[in-house]
Amino acid sequence: MKRLTTMKLWLAPLLLSATFTAVPVYAAGDAQHGADVFSEECGECHSVREGTNKKGP
Numbered sequence: 001m002k003r004l005t006t007m008k009l010w011l012a013p014l015l016l017s018a019t020f021t022a023v024p025v026y027a028a029g030d031a032q033h034g035a036d037v038f039s040e041e042c043g044e045c046h047s048v049r050e051g052t053n054k055k056g057p
Contacts, residue, residue: 045055
């Protein structure tokens with residue numbers, strides 16, 4: 001039981017540091033590329049306009 005508690009003590013900071021390290025990756029996106037991907041992959045069925053439904057929600 002003590003071993004499990006010790007593992008939790010070093011695992012929590014490791015997971016938190018990994019989370020905060022990954023955040024800037026998501027923040028540095030390319031909006032135009034995202035729009036292009038959406039129109040190519042998703043736009044046939046989905047819409048970003050409220051009240052406009054195609055094949056999907």
